[in-house]
Amino acid sequence: xxxxxxxxxxxxxxxxxxxxxxxxxxxxxxxxxxxxxxxxxxxxxxxxxxxxxxxxxxxxxxxxxxxxxxxxxxxxxxxxxxxxxxxxxxxxxxxxxxxxxxxxxxxxxxxxxxxxxxxxxxxxxxxxxxxxxxxxxxxxxxxxxxxxxxxxxxxxxxxxxxxxxxxxxxxxxxxxxxxxxxxxxxxxxxxxxxxxxxxxxxxxxxxxxxxxxxxxxxxxxxxxxxxxxxxxxxxxxxxxxxxxxxxxxxxxxxxxxxxxxxxxxxxxxxxxxxxxxxxxxxxxxxxxxxxxxxxxxxxxxxxxxxxxxxxxxxx
Numbered sequence: 001x002x003x004x005x006x007x008x009x010x011x012x013x014x015x016x017x018x019x020x021x022x023x024x025x026x027x028x029x030x031x032x033x034x035x036x037x038x039x040x041x042x043x044x045x046x047x048x049x050x051x052x053x054x055x056x057x058x059x060x061x062x063x064x065x066x067x068x069x070x071x072x073x074x075x076x077x078x079x080x081x082x083x084x085x086x087x088x089x090x091x092x093x094x095x096x097x098x099x100x101x102x103x104x105x106x107x108x109x110x111x112x113x114x115x116x117x118x119x120x121x122x123x124x125x126x127x128x129x130x131x132x133x134x135x136x137x138x139x140x141x142x143x144x145x146x147x148x149x150x151x152x153x154x155x156x157x158x159x160x161x162x163x164x165x166x167x168x169x170x171x172x173x174x175x176x177x178x179x180x181x182x183x184x185x186x187x188x189x190x191x192x193x194x195x196x197x198x199x200x201x202x203x204x205x206x207x208x209x210x211x212x213x214x215x216x217x218x219x220x221x222x223x224x225x226x227x228x229x230x231x232x233x234x235x236x237x238x239x240x241x242x243x244x245x246x247x248x249x250x251x252x253x254x255x256x257x258x259x260x261x262x263x264x265x266x267x268x269x270x271x272x273x274x275x276x277x278x279x280x281x282x283x284x285x286x287x288x289x290x291x292x293x294x295x296x297x298x299x300x301x302x303x304x305x306x307x308x309x310x311x312x313x314x315x
Contacts, residue, residue: 033057067098173236268292
């Protein structure tokens with residue numbers, strides 16, 4: 001556990017640090033409230049031991065500022081005030097400032113170690129909650145069948161990446177992929193085999209999206225999407241062609257397909273260039289969807305791209 005100790009009296013600071021070190025914890029020190037705030041931001045400790053009476057920025061103001069930083073980072077870090085005089089008024093003021101407890105000065109080693117054990121339990125529980133929250137966040141972003149991202153995550157990512165593209169001026173490309181004649185596949189081979197086919201498409205999509213910021217997602221049913229930040233039209237078309245070929249190379253039999261004897265996909269591609277004018281996420285999706293429609297209407301098992309002027313009109 002990392003413990004930040006803020007005290008303007010050097011002897012008290014050294015003694016408290018010694019006790020915390022003996023308890024097996026890492027110590028960070030600051031000699032006034034201003035340094036304490038800076039140390040909190042820099043080190044993100046698990047506990048703050050904070051002297052009340054200090055010049056310039058006292059313990060109460062320091063605690064208020066630390067609490068505001070906790071709220072910005074969605075954190076909760078316990079603050080224990082250190083004071084030679086603990087009155088009812090001081091306790092009320094300390095709680096209102098964001099403190100959680102008081103320890104009398106001079107600090108007792110036995111009492112401090114007991115408090116540290118209690119705070120360590122809280123720190124461990126907080127970490128477990130954060131880990132659980134992160135697991136739930138990931139689960140809410142993942143498609144249960146294919147284990148790639150879901151529509152919700154894609155929608156959030158598209159908004160973020162469009163905003164980033166507008167800041168940098170870099171192009172943003174989008175591929176929408178649809179499994180050809182999938183209803184006929186499901187009807188002939190059954191839903192279990194259909195699910196396996198969708199998983200194979202997802203793996204292929206995830207494989208060709210090799211960069212960390214590329215987003216492969218399942219929109220729903222047999223429709224998938226690949227979001228390609230900082231990718232121009234030519235690069236998007238190349239990847240779309242690779243995807244079509246990778247699915248062909250899987251040689252998954254599709255006896256009921258009028259397009260081929262094996263499973264195939266159709267892909268629509270669109271590219272957004274911010275310097276050509278503003279577009280909404282719906283416009284980008286609509287443009288790629290229209291290209292997909294053209295690919296399906298003209299034979300499937302192929303790629304169609306929309307020219308950039310489709311996305312350059314003012315919305």
